[in-house]
Amino acid sequence: MADMMKIRVDELESGMVTADNVIEPGSDRVLLLKGTILDSVMIFNLKERYNVDHVYIKKAFSASTISDEMRAEINIHQSLSTLKSVFGDDDGEPITEFTDESAQHIKNVTNDLITSLYADDNILLKMHQLQSYDDYTYKHCLRVAMMSVTIGKSLGLPDNKMHDLCEAALLHDLGKRTIDVDIIRKPGRLTDTEFNAVKKHPQNGYLLLRKNGGCNEEIMNAVLMHHEKYDGTGYPLGLKGEQITYLARIITVADVYDALTSNRPYRQPWSVAEAEEFMMGGANTHFDYDIILAFLNAFAPYPVGSKVMLSDGRTAKVISNNSNVLRPVIKTMDGETIDLYNDFKYLTLSIKALDKSDIKQIEA
Numbered sequence: 001m002a003d004m005m006k007i008r009v010d011e012l013e014s015g016m017v018t019a020d021n022v023i024e025p026g027s028d029r030v031l032l033l034k035g036t037i038l039d040s041v042m043i044f045n046l047k048e049r050y051n052v053d054h055v056y057i058k059k060a061f062s063a064s065t066i067s068d069e070m071r072a073e074i075n076i077h078q079s080l081s082t083l084k085s086v087f088g089d090d091d092g093e094p095i096t097e098f099t100d101e102s103a104q105h106i107k108n109v110t111n112d113l114i115t116s117l118y119a120d121d122n123i124l125l126k127m128h129q130l131q132s133y134d135d136y137t138y139k140h141c142l143r144v145a146m147m148s149v150t151i152g153k154s155l156g157l158p159d160n161k162m163h164d165l166c167e168a169a170l171l172h173d174l175g176k177r178t179i180d181v182d183i184i185r186k187p188g189r190l191t192d193t194e195f196n197a198v199k200k201h202p203q204n205g206y207l208l209l210r211k212n213g214g215c216n217e218e219i220m221n222a223v224l225m226h227h228e229k230y231d232g233t234g235y236p237l238g239l240k241g242e243q244i245t246y247l248a249r250i251i252t253v254a255d256v257y258d259a260l261t262s263n264r265p266y267r268q269p270w271s272v273a274e275a276e277e278f279m280m281g282g283a284n285t286h287f288d289y290d291i292i293l294a295f296l297n298a299f300a301p302y303p304v305g306s307k308v309m310l311s312d313g314r315t316a317k318v319i320s321n322n323s324n325v326l327r328p329v330i331k332t333m334d335g336e337t338i339d340l341y342n343d344f345k346y347l348t349l350s351i352k353a354l355d356k357s358d359i360k361q362i363e364a
Ligand SMILES: [Fe+2]
Pocket: 172, 173, 201, 226, 227
């Protein structure tokens, strides 16, 4: 017993490991096996569905002994699994309702993500682990939420708004799961009819949330408005400037950047430099200028620890970031440390692309 402790279900945290089988009260049914790493869905079910009172947890894996970085990785993995349970696979049956359980799951993921982002500054490195070839809606929504919260933090949003922002970003494309999968995953150009069906996804998401009633007005409006453009040329309502809510304007920036830098069935991902240039070019037309500035400040496309390919053919690791996020301090594989921004000797040397060859993918 020395290596385990009894924890009340209210005090369980994602990442803790069960030290004994968890049995359903009043029966002998095993709910979780000894050695299970708990996630927010499991904790929710133990508490709300099975009325379990306490669980034995391995001491070595109690929350306090897990490093912030490891906890962040566990949280991302678990957030992804939880989102998958809410959205389902893109090639599965379209969804027709947003349940109370889903609403609670989204709130749990929000809490986990915001905690991770505050605990681990370098969480954006994890985003690259979420960019696989098979890009499901729930993965895109998780990346957009991570990026939105990062922008929100740099804009100094208060806590309650950060939570609304994260929930809305996690749910922004929920409506895509109401649309025929053959259209969503079509590898070629969409016909006008198909494109009009896709353009319905903001309203469809909004209506699912409104029917459920578990999300506030701010969240629902951000979902509805995430394809509006600052100059009024977006959809579905053609809103302009500050008619588009602040949270929606933040999510739009994260959404477009993620769409450009991700695999799509019909094209290769854009490079970070190309995508950043596009974003800058869209300030005041597609996007809110101040939010673009916050995005460029907050978002280091080459996070510390990432591997990059240089224009001279060498590879290097990013050691720290500069105010110009496209030109960080790097250490080449042959041991040379180069400050790409401040060292004028290297003006002609640049980063060509992220080297994703040994990035381990996080899957649900
Ligand atoms: Fe969307």
